[in-house]
Amino acid sequence: MQKNNSFIFWGISLVILILFVWMIVSLATPNNKPQIINLDINANDIIKGNETAKYTLLEYSDFQCPACAVYQPLVKKISEEFPNDIKIVFRNFPLSEIHANANNAAYAAQAANTQGKFWEMTEILFSRQADWSAEEKPQDKFISYAQELNLDIEKFKTDMDSAAVKDKVSKDRLSAESNNLNSTPTFFVNGQKITNPTSYNEFKNAIFADQNK
Amino acid sequence: MQFLPIKINKFLLFTILLLALIGLGDAIFLIVKHYLGAIDCAIWSGCQEVLISSYSTLFGVPVALFGVAYYLFILFSALAYWQTNKNLFANILTFVPSFGFLFSLYLIYLQVFIIHSICVYCMLSALSSTLLFILSLIIFRQYKKTI
Numbered sequence: 269m270q271k272n273n274s275f276i277f278w279g280i281s282l283v284i285l286i287l288f289v290w291m292i293v294s295l296a297t298p299n300n301k302p303q304i305i306n307l308d309i310n311a312n313d314i315i316k317g318n319e320t321a322k323y324t325l326l327e328y329s330d331f332q333c334p335a336c337a338v339y340q341p342l343v344k345k346i347s348e349e350f351p352n353d354i355k356i357v358f359r360n361f362p363l364s365e366i367h368a369n370a371n372n373a374a375y376a377a378q379a380a381n382t383q384g385k386f387w388e389m390t391e392i393l394f395s396r397q398a399d400w401s402a403e404e405k406p407q408d409k410f411i412s413y414a415q416e417l418n419l420d421i422e423k424f425k426t427d428m429d430s431a432a433v434k435d436k437v438s439k440d441r442l443s444a445e446s447n448n449l450n451s452t453p454t455f456f457v458n459g460q461k462i463t464n465p466t467s468y469n470e471f472k473n474a475i476f477a478d479q480n481k
Numbered sequence: 482m483q484f485l486p487i488k489i490n491k492f493l494l495f496t497i498l499l500l501a502l503i504g505l506g507d508a509i510f511l512i513v514k515h516y517l518g519a520i521d522c523a524i525w526s527g528c529q530e531v532l533i534s535s536y537s538t539l540f541g542v543p544v545a546l547f548g549v550a551y552y553l554f555i556l557f558s559a560l561a562y563w564q565t566n567k568n569l570f571a572n573i574l575t576f577v578p579s580f581g582f583l584f585s586l587y588l589i590y591l592q593v594f595i596i597h598s599i600c601v602y603c604m605l606s607a608l609s610s611t612l613l614f615i616l617s618l619i620i621f622r623q624y625k626k627t628i
Binding site for chain 2: 274277278281285288289291292293295296297330333334335336363365366367402450451452453454464
């Protein structure tokens with residue numbers, strides 16, 4: 269009888285454990301629910317590539333996010349390889365809750381944009397992320413980057429602090445929130461969300477998915 | 482081998498079971514995340530730099546796997562004690578959590594001072610192993626009072 273009891277005890281424990289593990293694994297696996305958003309591209313958006321391209325790659329990004337820094341060279345390579353087929357749209361989604369300098373970095377990139385050097389500044393911000401992420405006052409670093417890009421420094425300083433620049437960044441973030449996004453980078457191809465690719469080829473395949481069908 | 486005649490009451494035992502289950506679930510979650518390697522930064526759970534950092538593996542094995550082994554061991558010992566009342570299992574539940582706690586301290590140190598990034602799920606595991614350690618201290622104190 270004793271043996272029987274212990275058999276039942278361990279049997280029940282094992283079944284509960286297996287169910288529990290299965291539940292956790294399915295929780296941890298990302299849901300690939302298709303999400304389609306209205307891109308609503310407007311005059312304020314920062315765009316690179318052919319305006320009338322068949323494919324629009326929209327990225328919601330945070331300059332202080334290490335994952336976004338990983339994707340930056342991939343996005344650049346895509347835009348260089350397919351300048352006519354793909355239009356890149358960049359929107360700010362600074363995760364200021366976890367990244368203290370994310371907003372300021374977005375302002376710096378936006379200020380560079382007013383002098384036509386958005387993508388150049390983006391490249392510097394991402395490639396030297398570790399240099400400014402922990403700074404108390406990252407603006408000094410941003411100004412030195414602006415100098416490297418031969419920007420008008422006085423204008424850059426004013427722009428970084430201007431209402432127009434801050435307004436643009438906060439509008440971008442609001443659009444991310446209204447689409448229920450909570451992580452960066454998030455990519456959309458013609459409005460359809462894609463899972464973050466793990467290689468350049470996977471990235472290309474995700475963008476041209478409709479051609480592979 | 483001699484084991485101390487430690488007794489664990491049902492309330493403490495169930496708390497241990499619960500904590501071990503939380504820790505186990507959390508560690509499994511981290512393993513899945515480690516292998517999926519989907520990299521992004523999320524508002525509430527932070528970035529995955531901890532999970533993809535060079536410190537996320539130890540001797541080529543994901544650190545979270547040690548967590549799974551540890552919590553399974555605690556879970557098994559708690560169930561075995563419940564079933565058999567043997568001193569061996571009570572001793573395991575009293576002394577092993579100290580090692581889990583020390584290892585958690587090391588992992589917190591890595592996150593705060595070396596990787597400079599906190600991973601929420603790693604901290605949840607540290608919390609459950611700390612609570613298991615506190616429970617083991619309570620059990621030991623209760624035992625001390627009886628002698």
